[in-house]
Amino acid sequence: MLARISRRLAGLLATLFAASFVIFAAVYAAPGDPAVFLAGGRDKLTPEKLELVRQQYHLDEPLAEQYGRWLWDGVHLDLGRSFKYSDQVADLLAARLPTTLALVAYATVLFVVIGVGAGVLAAVRRGSWVDSTVVGGTTLAASVPSFVSAIALVALFGVQLGWFPVTGGGEGVGGTLHHLTLPAVSLALGALALISRVTRQAMVDAGAADHVEVARASGLPEREIVRRHVLRNALGPIVTMCGLVMAGMLAGTVVVETAFGISGIGSLLVGAINTHDFPVAQAVLLLMVTGYIVVTTLVDLLHPLLDPRVKERAA
Amino acid sequence: MLLDIEHLTVRLPGTARPVLTDVTLRVASGEVVGLVGESGSGKSTTANAALRLLPGDATATGRITVDGTDVLSLTGDALRAHRSRTVAMVHQDPRSALNPVRRVGDFLTERLRGAGLDQRAARARAVELLAAVGLSDPERRVRQRPHELSGGMLQRVVIAGALAAEPRLLLADEATSALDVTTQAEILALLRSLRTSGGDRTPGMLFITHDLQLAAAYCDRVYVMYAGRVVEEGSADDLFARPRHPYTRGLLDCSPTLDTETREIRPIPGRPPSLADAFTGCEFAARCPWAEAACETWRPEPVALDGGGTAACRRLPVTGAATATATDTDTVTVTEGSVR
Numbered sequence: 333m334l335a336r337i338s339r340r341l342a343g344l345l346a347t348l349f350a351a352s353f354v355i356f357a358a359v360y361a362a363p364g365d366p367a368v369f370l371a372g373g374r375d376k377l378t379p380e381k382l383e384l385v386r387q388q389y390h391l392d393e394p395l396a397e398q399y400g401r402w403l404w405d406g407v408h409l410d411l412g413r414s415f416k417y418s419d420q421v422a423d424l425l426a427a428r429l430p431t432t433l434a435l436v437a438y439a440t441v442l443f444v445v446i447g448v449g450a451g452v453l454a455a456v457r458r459g460s461w462v463d464s465t466v467v468g469g470t471t472l473a474a475s476v477p478s479f480v481s482a483i484a485l486v487a488l489f490g491v492q493l494g495w496f497p498v499t500g501g502g503e504g505v506g507g508t509l510h511h512l513t514l515p516a517v518s519l520a521l522g523a524l525a526l527i528s529r530v531t532r533q534a535m536v537d538a539g540a541a542d543h544v545e546v547a548r549a550s551g552l553p554e555r556e557i558v559r560r561h562v563l564r565n566a567l568g569p570i571v572t573m574c575g576l577v578m579a580g581m582l583a584g585t586v587v588v589e590t591a592f593g594i595s596g597i598g599s600l601l602v603g604a605i606n607t608h609d610f611p612v613a614q615a616v617l618l619l620m621v622t623g624y625i626v627v628t629t630l631v632d633l634l635h636p637l638l639d640p641r642v643k644e645r646a647a
Numbered sequence: 648m649l650l651d652i653e654h655l656t657v658r659l660p661g662t663a664r665p666v667l668t669d670v671t672l673r674v675a676s677g678e679v680v681g682l683v684g685e686s687g688s689g690k691s692t693t694a695n696a697a698l699r700l701l702p703g704d705a706t707a708t709g710r711i712t713v714d715g716t717d718v719l720s721l722t723g724d725a726l727r728a729h730r731s732r733t734v735a736m737v738h739q740d741p742r743s744a745l746n747p748v749r750r751v752g753d754f755l756t757e758r759l760r761g762a763g764l765d766q767r768a769a770r771a772r773a774v775e776l777l778a779a780v781g782l783s784d785p786e787r788r789v790r791q792r793p794h795e796l797s798g799g800m801l802q803r804v805v806i807a808g809a810l811a812a813e814p815r816l817l818l819a820d821e822a823t824s825a826l827d828v829t830t831q832a833e834i835l836a837l838l839r840s841l842r843t844s845g846g847d848r849t850p851g852m853l854f855i856t857h858d859l860q861l862a863a864a865y866c867d868r869v870y871v872m873y874a875g876r877v878v879e880e881g882s883a884d885d886l887f888a889r890p891r892h893p894y895t896r897g898l899l900d901c902s903p904t905l906d907t908e909t910r911e912i913r914p915i916p917g918r919p920p921s922l923a924d925a926f927t928g929c930e931f932a933a934r935c936p937w938a939e940a941a942c943e944t945w946r947p948e949p950v951a952l953d954g955g956g957t958a959a960c961r962r963l964p965v966t967g968a969a970t971a972t973a974t975d976t977d978t979v980t981v982t983e984g985s986v987r
Contacts, residue, residue, distance in 0.1 A: 542743035549698050550758055550808065551731025560757065561746050639748050640792045
């Protein structure tokens with residue numbers, strides 16, 4: 333188990349390293365010159381002033397050198413200073429990250445509970461109207477883009493009914509939950525179809541196993557069979573898919589944060605890219621990649637617990 | 648009578664012939680009854696019918712009673728009680744009978760819980776059961792996973808699970824076919840020993856196998872099935888010594904034995920019929936060495952034999968004569984040659 337974890341950890345670091353270079357190079361190659369922005373725009377801009385700014389921010393160095401400097405600082409937990417806010421990037425992230433994490437966690441709870449629940453229901457009542465309703469309903473929900481569903485939710489629950497606030501992040505646990513409900517719902521809606529479909533198929537596959545029929549032949553209650561024999565054995569694909577969707581959400585809150593005026597790292601990233609704020613954009617992207625890799629690694633490490641045969645094979 | 652199946656006919660939509668045709672079969676308390684036939688002859692369907700485990704779109708006519716209860720009319724909780732307490736099944740492949748991701752102990756405790764024990768008592772009883780079926784170190788076994796045990800050990804676990812609720816009727820569906828010979832012998836001995844242990848509530852057993860020799864050696868009475876129909880029924884000794892139905896004879900001729908020097912192994916020509924084959928007369932006629940034109944239109948029905956038992960064949964006088972001379976192997980060849 334320990335060897336397995338350390339192997340996964342080494343793989344995680346290697347992936348991060350590769351991702352960091354791609355991120356740095358991509359932001360470096362993006363059109364537009366941050367020095368122009370840093371110098372205060374194209375008006376009254378002299379070549380000497382531009383050169384001075386470039387030197388000050390090390391923008392005149394070659395790509396490899398800049399990347400090496402950034403990586404070295406990054407390893408020492410110094411993500412640099414924002415060009416735009418002149419603050420430490422780490423402080424900016426620390427201020428924005430909790431909101432995004434809360435949003436993703438809320439959405440994850442929603443899509444896991446509703447999605448897996450709907451999938452189980454569809455599998456148990458396969459071929460009935462419940463099944464068709466779940467498949468049809470979740471497909472409809474997935475085909476509506478999140479910014480459209482966000483507007484619809486705001487119009488209905490925010491403006492018409494007035495149940496939930498329309499913008500902002502809220503204070504305290506209750507306030508945060510209250511404020512994040514609509515954004516989390518619109519974020520989770522798109523994942524419902526995928527999760528419920530994967531759950532349904534995994535349940536159907538697991539339900540076809542011989543031992544399920546054996547359990548039925550020995551007169552176990554149907555509820556026990558579904559819970560302990562079918563759902564229990566279907567957990568592998570379900571957990572994997574939930575993990576992947578959740579990891580994807582960490583990097584996909586941009587639209588919803590913008591639509592609901594939430595200051596999370598998604599909106600921070602959009603602002604940073606628009607203003608050529610290199611250090612912030614790079615740090616946010618790297619954080620998103622890290623989140624993705626960490627979640628998928630955790631899911632992988634969880635698998636031997638779900639299916640003891642995996643452990644046997646790995647050993 | 649413990650298990651009493653009368654004129655059971657089971658049809659599936661989209662098939663040319665019924666899966667089971669007019670099956671009548673009885674198992675008494677304490678009796679071991681063999682059910683023999685090729686793959687697809689309806690042996691497992693017969694056993695599943697006793698648990699009312701037929702495919703959802705199947706239609707069944709006839710009557711099945713277990714201990715006086717009409718099985719085909721059971722639903723809901725009564726059906727679950729029937730499956731969990733009255734009848735227990737031991738399946739062919741123990742490895743696919745246990746949930747691979749759960750512990751061996753869970754397989755037993757969930758059955759014991761169904762029989763009304765609480766978790767602690769069920770756990771203790773599970774250890775006892777594993778010890779009773781001859782597993783070493785039962786305390787450790789209950790915490791192990793199925794993939795950590797061998798096939799023979801797992802079949803013992805499955806048998807322990809079948810015994811958990813002290814059933815009246817045990818259905819052993821090819822229970823030893825997937826095991827190697829020495830393990831097979833141990834499991835057979837274990838199943839046999841269960842009959843002597845029960846006293847008044849001695850369970851009956853329906854022992855399903857494709858091996859006629861094994862059935863003849865192991866069971867009190869044997870039913871032979873072909874294409875969903877019982878073609879011969881009789882005491883194990885009679886059936887083995889004097890097979891009357893051509894199919895039973897064919898089955899015995901298929902298997903090599905040690906004591907023959909002159910007799911060759913004669914496979915039954917043709918193939919077992921599928922559910923897509925329809926018949927106007929005797930299902931076995933196409934493969935039968937004694938068949939006449941009239942067999943193609945004769946609906947088989949059981950004919951009582953003079954030493955007890957029945958056989959469903961209209962050529963019984965001829966096949967009986969052939970059997971009577973079967974003591975001398977040389978003349979069998981001559982007789983069969985003349986019949987063909």
